Amino acid sequence: MKILVPVKRVIDYNVKVRVKADQSDVDLTNAKMAMNPFCEIAVEEAVRLKEKGIATEIVAVSIGPKACQEQIRNAMALGADRGIHVECETFPESLQVAKILARLVEQESPGLVIIGKQAIDSDNNQTGQMLAALTKMPQATFASAVEVEGDSLKVTREIDGGLQTLKLSMPAVVSTDLRLNEPRYAKLPDIMKAKRKPLAVMSTDELGVDITPRVTTLKVTPPPARSAGVKVETVAELMAKLREEAKVIS
Amino acid sequence: MSILIYAEHDNKHLKSETHKLVTAATQLGDDIHILVAGLDCAAVAEQAATIAGVKRVMLADNPAYAHQLAENTADLVLDIAEGYTHILAAATTTGKNFMPRVAALLDVVQLSDIIGIESQDTFVRPIYAGNAIATVQSSDAVKVVTVRASAFDAAQEGDSVSVETLATVIENTQVTFESDEMTKSDRPELTAADIVISGGRGMQDGEHFAMLERIADQLGAAVGASRAAVDAGFVPNDMQVGQTGKIVAPQLYIAVGISGAIQHLAGMKDSKVIVAINKDPEAPIFQVADYGLVADLFDALPEIESALGS
Ligand SMILES: Cc1cc2nc3c(=O)[nH]c(=O)nc-3n(C[C@H](O)[C@H](O)[C@H](O)COP(=O)(O)OP(=O)(O)OC[C@H]3O[C@@H](n4cnc5c(N)ncnc54)[C@H](O)[C@@H]3O)c2cc1C
Ligand SMILES: Cc1cc2nc3c(=O)[nH]c(=O)nc-3n(C[C@H](O)[C@H](O)[C@H](O)COP(=O)(O)OP(=O)(O)OC[C@H]3O[C@@H](n4cnc5c(N)ncnc54)[C@H](O)[C@@H]3O)c2cc1C
Numbered sequence: 001m002k003i004l005v006p007v008k009r010v011i012d013y014n015v016k017v018r019v020k021a022d023q024s025d026v027d028l029t030n031a032k033m034a035m036n037p038f039c040e041i042a043v044e045e046a047v048r049l050k051e052k053g054i055a056t057e058i059v060a061v062s063i064g065p066k067a068c069q070e071q072i073r074n075a076m077a078l079g080a081d082r083g084i085h086v087e088c089e090t091f092p093e094s095l096q097v098a099k100i101l102a103r104l105v106e107q108e109s110p111g112l113v114i115i116g117k118q119a120i121d122s123d124n125n126q127t128g129q130m131l132a133a134l135t136k137m138p139q140a141t142f143a144s145a146v147e148v149e150g151d152s153l154k155v156t157r158e159i160d161g162g163l164q165t166l167k168l169s170m171p172a173v174v175s176t177d178l179r180l181n182e183p184r185y186a187k188l189p190d191i192m193k194a195k196r197k198p199l200a201v202m203s204t205d206e207l208g209v210d211i212t213p214r215v216t217t218l219k220v221t222p223p224p225a226r227s228a229g230v231k232v233e234t235v236a237e238l239m240a241k242l243r244e245e246a247k248v249i250s
Numbered sequence: 251m252s253i254l255i256y257a258e259h260d261n262k263h264l265k266s267e268t269h270k271l272v273t274a275a276t277q278l279g280d281d282i283h284i285l286v287a288g289l290d291c292a293a294v295a296e297q298a299a300t301i302a303g304v305k306r307v308m309l310a311d312n313p314a315y316a317h318q319l320a321e322n323t324a325d326l327v328l329d330i331a332e333g334y335t336h337i338l339a340a341a342t343t344t345g346k347n348f349m350p351r352v353a354a355l356l357d358v359v360q361l362s363d364i365i366g367i368e369s370q371d372t373f374v375r376p377i378y379a380g381n382a383i384a385t386v387q388s389s390d391a392v393k394v395v396t397v398r399a400s401a402f403d404a405a406q407e408g409d410s411v412s413v414e415t416l417a418t419v420i421e422n423t424q425v426t427f428e429s430d431e432m433t434k435s436d437r438p439e440l441t442a443a444d445i446v447i448s449g450g451r452g453m454q455d456g457e458h459f460a461m462l463e464r465i466a467d468q469l470g471a472a473v474g475a476s477r478a479a480v481d482a483g484f485v486p487n488d489m490q491v492g493q494t495g496k497i498v499a500p501q502l503y504i505a506v507g508i509s510g511a512i513q514h515l516a517g518m519k520d521s522k523v524i525v526a527i528n529k530d531p532e533a534p535i536f537q538v539a540d541y542g543l544v545a546d547l548f549d550a551l552p553e554i555e556s557a558l559g560s
Contacts, residue, residue, distance in 0.1 A: 013513070017378045026382050094359065098354060121378055122377050123378070126350035127350075129348070130360075132320075133324065138424035139347075139351075141343075158488070159343040160344070160488055161433060162430060162486060166319070168425050169425075177487075218372065218385040221383050221385075223380055226524075229524075230542070231531075231536070231542045235545075235550055236557065239557045239558075246502070246523045248501050249502065
């Protein structure tokens with residue numbers, strides 16, 4: 001079985017972004033970039049399925065500017081067998097990403113697509129669900145456990161009230177939550193080996209997907225600032241402040 | 251403008267998110283309809299029918315919708331979607347699960363987790379863990395929107411409208427429900443509570459969360475946690491507050507043994523009053539706290555408990 005893993009290039013999760021002075025967007029100049037943490041979890045899960053002998057090939061896909069190839073190489077260092085870079089100047093909208101991925105699913109016929117539940121830049125949490133709808137594959141989002149049982153899939157999902165377990169027919173789309181696994185670090189020899197793994201480059205035109213934006217960003221502003229309050233010395237002082245000043249407890 | 255709201259519920263009770271979505275919808279237009287899909291959930295539809303401003307309530311009550319699985323829930327919404335200019339659902343794990351499918355199958359973008367409405371086509375949403383706020387305009391004919399309920403006030407109760415039953419049943423042929431493991435608690439829900447007290451890695455283990463629970467019971471509060479506390483297995487996943495967990499905005503948020511990583515702040519920094527209890531005076535959580543107490547939590551929590559008891 002082949003597994004397709006989309007990996008997005010995003011700002012490193014430790015970096016706190018700033019908004020540009022002209023309010024056109026956030027300022028990513030010289031910001032440290034990395035693979036989206038949920039995509040790392042997706043790559044790890046795919047690699048584990050390959051190590052168990054369930055998966056035979058892992059294809060990592062990234063869509064966006066040339067620099068996205070770094071994240072594809074990273075995925076290959078972690079165990080992906082080959083990469084596909086769909087090159088475009090900017091990052092397309094989620095629905096367009098889903099359409100591009102749907103084309104690749106047609107070409108590659110994977111048994112499973114493992115995708116991050118959410119990109120930590122746009123925080124959309126929608127691409128996997130859109131891909132599942134477009135390709136008519138069943139979906140299991142926010143997965144914290146995945147088990148392949150013959151030609152079906154058992155997935156435990158993290159939902160607001162607790163956990164839910166579903167059984168899906170395959171091929172299917174699974175989106176990863178934080179507790180699915182703990183991704184490994186790439187080893188130096190694997191990083192070297194990854195440089196020689198095949199990486200195909202395609203254009204959105206070749207795939208026949210129109211990436212004209214449908215959402216216009218009118219402005220991007222900083223959130224309302226929250227300033228530090230006061231330090232209290234004792235629990236008694238804290239309780240008095242909460243009762244008398246903030247009036248949030250009685 | 252005609253607005254369809256997908257009701258948030260657990261087959262028994264309508265959740266307050268739905269009331270908050272009605273408030274959001276009134277900023278878009280006045281023809282507001284609610285869809286309730288589930289099993290044995292007629293009572294939920296009756297509750298939805300009494301929200302002020304709601305014109306019509308539709309009920310799809312069938313075993314096929316018992317668990318509100320994404321595939322056929324989306325298809326059900328699509329089945330009745332014609333004529334609506336806006337389709338709204340709460341940005342909960344239910345809404346996030348099926349709504350992007352509705353958007354994709356209508357061939358429109360989804361506007362995710364919005365916190366404000368500027369006009370019929372322009373919405374405000376946080377990005378980058380809430381470190382930037384984007385105002386975005388969609389050119390699509392239908393706006394498919396998930397709403398961060400905590401950003402809107404709950405609509406009031408009003409006169410009741412009648413509930414219509416939908417006859418079409420759409421089965422899910424690809425996915426079957428196996429089981430669930432729901433956390434049982436008599437405390438208020440995290441996203442609806444007026445007071446939330448959360449513990450982090452500093453709590454050291456799950457048993458120590460009992461200290462937070464006792465205080466929560468005294469205050470009528472919900473108990474939350476940081477990702478570190480959930481990952482370490484102290485408490486279940488549904489207690490995680492943050493960028494990738496639940497977003498809360500209570501009157502009072504008490505962070506205990508939580509450092510204040512940006513991902514955690516993303517889930518609670520819109521709380522009205524924030525209290526931080528941490529033994530490290532340099533912990534970033536103090537930068538957003540209205541009241542900070544530098545103390546060992548194992549000393550402070552028992553003191554708070556007895557202060558509340560007296
Ligand atoms: C200020 C601003 C506001 C925006 N608002 C909206 C909006 O409201 N609606 C909208 O549709 N778009 C919006 N966009 C555009 C959109 O956020 C990005 O273009 C985004 O890259 C699209 O996917 P996502 O990250 O949202 O996907 P998510 O659904 O959050 O990501 C889930 C997973 O999809 C995969 N994935 C996503 N993108 C890629 C990629 N390029 N390559 C490989 N894998 C990928 C990854 O596995 C990721 O973990 C906005 C952009 C900006 C700058
Ligand atoms: C993709 C991604 C998504 C994430 N999403 C989330 C999310 O949704 N929510 C979230 O919370 N995190 C999230 N995180 C994790 C986040 O980055 C932090 O790692 C996490 O919030 C840290 O939890 P913590 O504050 O409990 O632990 P730590 O950072 O370890 O802090 C523990 C604190 O406890 C204090 N302490 C210890 N002992 C005591 C004591 N006896 N008395 C008083 N204080 C004490 C310490 O001084 C310290 O400040 C995410 C990370 C990533 C990469």
